[in-house]
Amino acid sequence: MKFLEITKEEYQEFLNQYENRNFLQDSKFSKMRKQHGWDTLYVGVKNDSKLMATAMLFYKKAHFGKYEYYASRGFVGNYLDSELISFFTKELKAFLKKKNAYVLRIDPYFPLIERDIEGNVVPDGYNHENVLENLSRLGYKKMKECEQVHFMFALNTDVSAEEILKNMRGFTRRNILKGLKNGVTVRKIEENELPLLKDVLDSTSNRKHFANRSLEYFEELYRLFSQGEARFLIAEINLVDYLCSLTSELDECNHLIAKVSKDSKRNLLLEKFNQIKEKIHQAEEIQKEKGNKVILSGGIFFTYGNEVTYLFGGNYQEYMFFGGAYVLQWHMINYAIEHKYSRYNFYGISGNFDPNDKDYGIYDFKKGFTGHVEELIGEFELPITLWYYLFNIVHKIKK
Secondary structure (H helix, E strand, O other): EEEEOOOOHHHHHHHHHOOOOOOHOOHHHHHHOOOOEEEEEEEEEEEOOOEEEEEEEEEOOOOOOOOOEEEOOOOEEEOHHHHHHHHHHHHHHHHHHHHHHHEEEEEEOOOOEEOOOOEEOOOOOOEEEHHHHHHHOOEEEOOOOOOOOOOEEEEEEEOOOOHHHHHHHHHHHHHHHHHHHHEEEEEEOOOOHHHHHHHHHHHHHHOOOOOOOOOOHHHHHHHHOOOOEEEEEEEEEHHHHHHHHHHHHHHHHHHHHOOOHHHEEEEEEHHHHHHHHHHHHHHHHHHHHHHOOEEEEOOOOEEEEEEEEEEEEEEEEHHHOOOHHHHHHHHHHHHHHHOOOOEEEEEEEOOOOOOOOOOOOHHHHHHHHEEEEEEOOOOEEEEOOOHHHHHHHHHHHOO
16 A cells, blocks of 8 residues: 555545545535635545545644644545554654644544434444544544534435335424425525525524624535535525415315304314414514515535535524424425435534433434434544644643
């Protein structure tokens, strides 16, 4: 085997053939990192003339002329091949020493232990603790916190939409069907509509108390990926159509009331009649304030490798009763099925399965669609020189 620098084109070609690739490994992200002071180089391991593993390395200067290196989502290669990973690490460490690096960070897109929908370890499921042990032997230090998502929630989509819908939690299924009945539609947005999407995402981030990305970030993401790997979507409702549907429903209900003589049935119909009238009043008030079309929910989705990934999303809490967030997810689950992606990745969850946890609601929403929890192997730092330990001491003193 031989370690060497490779071109961006060689790296991307190898990545494109790698089944379990992650969108964060795409070389286009080097342009976004460049804006934040990171440069990029590409390395690989060849056996004869065939690439066996690669990495996209972002790097920037830290202190005293030393550099931090980061392989976004780790190496592109088989972590189960301990000989390959050992050779790659040894050669890469020697290479980075010559580049004045003090640390290499990796956060492999690689699962640790198989878990079920509740987050419980599956007996006799896959267990990759041997990969952890190998990384530890090679000098990698596992970090307590990760820059990228550590726990995810995913759904297998190599089955029919009907089967997925049937297996969903009843509450989730009802909200999807209600949203579709309400006339909620999903569409791709143009670049000039990104502020509309960002406003939806801001609404959720402010409510949930987490930081959202800047509009400039979304614009760059759109320019780089919207023609291929990324879909920028909003779910909206046309209130003219919605009110027309409600009016027809009200007329039908009124017609049935006139024909029914039994008090019990009449009372049920009267109750339904009043509920429809309330919905009409509610929709008319929203129409006065927002116009005929109202955005309910929005999201950014990546279609990459063998999966569709729900990267960013949000909704307006005051319009959640329309079911927009559920229709948006259902739309993309169907997209995954129709375009032969084997899994739909709802992406990040906290990994805390206690119902009292502040972030439990995110997991509970995703869990309603059925699926399983996935725990990735984590984030690691590989010390390159003694400067790594010196910088750690300095950081602890500053804290």
